[in-house]
Amino acid sequence: xxxxxxxxxxxxxxxxxxxxxxxxxxxxxxxxxxxxxxxxxxxxxxxxxxxxxxxxxxxxxxxxxxxxxxxxxxxxxxxxxxxxxxxxxxxxxxxxxxxxxxxxxxxxxxxxxxxxxxxxxxxxxxxxxxxxxxxxxxxxxxxxxxxxxxxxxxxxxxxxxxxxxxxxxxxxxxxxxxxxxxxxxxxxxxxxxxxxxxx
Amino acid sequence: xxxxxxxxxxxxxxxxxxxxxxxxxxxxxxxxxxxxxxxxxxxxxxxxxxxxxxxxxxxxxxxxxxxxxxxxxxxxxxxxxxxxxxxxxxxxxxxxxxxxxxxxxxxxxxxxxxxxxxxxxxxxxxxxxxxxxxxxxxxxxxxxxxxxxxxxxxxxxxxxxxxxxxxxxxxxxxxxxxxxxxxxxxxxxxxxxxxxxxx
Numbered sequence: 001x002x003x004x005x006x007x008x009x010x011x012x013x014x015x016x017x018x019x020x021x022x023x024x025x026x027x028x029x030x031x032x033x034x035x036x037x038x039x040x041x042x043x044x045x046x047x048x049x050x051x052x053x054x055x056x057x058x059x060x061x062x063x064x065x066x067x068x069x070x071x072x073x074x075x076x077x078x079x080x081x082x083x084x085x086x087x088x089x090x091x092x093x094x095x096x097x098x099x100x101x102x103x104x105x106x107x108x109x110x111x112x113x114x115x116x117x118x119x120x121x122x123x124x125x126x127x128x129x130x131x132x133x134x135x136x137x138x139x140x141x142x143x144x145x146x147x148x149x150x151x152x153x154x155x156x157x158x159x160x161x162x163x164x165x166x167x168x169x170x171x172x173x174x175x176x177x178x179x180x181x182x183x184x185x186x187x188x189x190x191x192x193x194x195x196x197x198x199x
Numbered sequence: 200x201x202x203x204x205x206x207x208x209x210x211x212x213x214x215x216x217x218x219x220x221x222x223x224x225x226x227x228x229x230x231x232x233x234x235x236x237x238x239x240x241x242x243x244x245x246x247x248x249x250x251x252x253x254x255x256x257x258x259x260x261x262x263x264x265x266x267x268x269x270x271x272x273x274x275x276x277x278x279x280x281x282x283x284x285x286x287x288x289x290x291x292x293x294x295x296x297x298x299x300x301x302x303x304x305x306x307x308x309x310x311x312x313x314x315x316x317x318x319x320x321x322x323x324x325x326x327x328x329x330x331x332x333x334x335x336x337x338x339x340x341x342x343x344x345x346x347x348x349x350x351x352x353x354x355x356x357x358x359x360x361x362x363x364x365x366x367x368x369x370x371x372x373x374x375x376x377x378x379x380x381x382x383x384x385x386x387x388x389x390x391x392x393x394x395x396x397x398x
Contacts, residue, residue, distance in 0.1 A: 121373065161369075168367070169363065174313070176320045176325060177359065178356055182353060186356065189354055
């Protein structure tokens with residue numbers, strides 16, 4: 001009996017993740033409503049909170065899957081790139097852009113989710129982030145062999161955040177700071193200039 | 200009589216701008232409600248739409264003032280910096296960070312306002328943006344004298360957007376990609392590496 005209850009809970013959980021993911025992907029994070037989700041899942045609204053702490057917990061679970069797809073895309077771009085560190089970094093930057101563009105709503109949800117800032121981010125988030133930074137660090141350590149490893153860690157985050165800034169403003173139709181057709185040129189320009197040993 | 204009506208309209212407009220600015224600055228853009236504004240201004244909600252096209256028009260007017268303060272801060276930082284192009288660029292980047300940090304809600308409103316993406320941004324926005332990019336272009340043209348001017352225009356936007364990305368994620372308590380106490384080091388690291396002539 002306990003097994004059946006656990007199974008049912010697990011099935012509801014999975015179902016809610018799939019439904020929430022579809023809603024976020026198709027209509028954006030701001031369109032997500034617990035009541036609508038429950039209706040689609042055929043459960044009471046309160047039943048959502050038997051399998052998730054709150055709606056944010058469910059959104060973060062969807063975001064974890066998005067982050068996973070993103071890291072897979074970036075890794076695939078790295079694997080396909082020529083064996084030249086700068087080219088590899090550019091390929092990863094461009095794949096970040098492609099992902100954000102083609103999976104815009106899910107990608108935005110990673111950054112737009114409202115989380116209580118007084119508690120640390122969930123472990124999976126920190127792990128996914130560390131994983132992504134680890135992928136970038138490989139070619140960067142080859143391009144900048146003399147950079148202090150601690151400084152390189154910071155530089156990895158600097159480059160990621162810079163590319164993110166270009167992509168974020170470039171895909172935002174209302175901002176006009178970056179034309180969307182200039183995003184790729186700007187990513188290349190940034191990395192070509194920034195990823196050189198200081199003489 | 201017509202003069203008195205025009206005066207009254209102007210006074211209401213000014214009053215609404217000040218009230219909206221205070222509300223955005225103190226509680227963030229998402230807290231802004233036409234009904235609350237009208238109550239504070241002592242007018243009917245509908246009267247707002249006699250002096251502004253819609254709430255977005257009012258928000259953009261507040262954003263124009265914020266943009267103006269930002270450009271003034273960045274210009275002051277440039278004027279105070281040593282006569283070395285890289286130092287000037289770093290000083291401007293750091294003043295952008297300081298502005299965003301100390302005037303966070305107003306700064307976020309510039310990027311968070313929801314505008315119809317099918318119409319171009321208002322002229323004042325494009326002018327303010329061009330003005331800001333023009334300030335950056337000065338020292339950049341000295342640091343990179345051989346860069347093609349068209350490419351330098353793009354590079355100006357690239358550097359602005361990169362610094363913006365660092366500041367945006369750094370000031371977002373929920374993201375964890377950038378520690379807020381690392382923002383200044385990352386801005387310096389980025390500019391020191393990126394603003395060098397390609398050999």
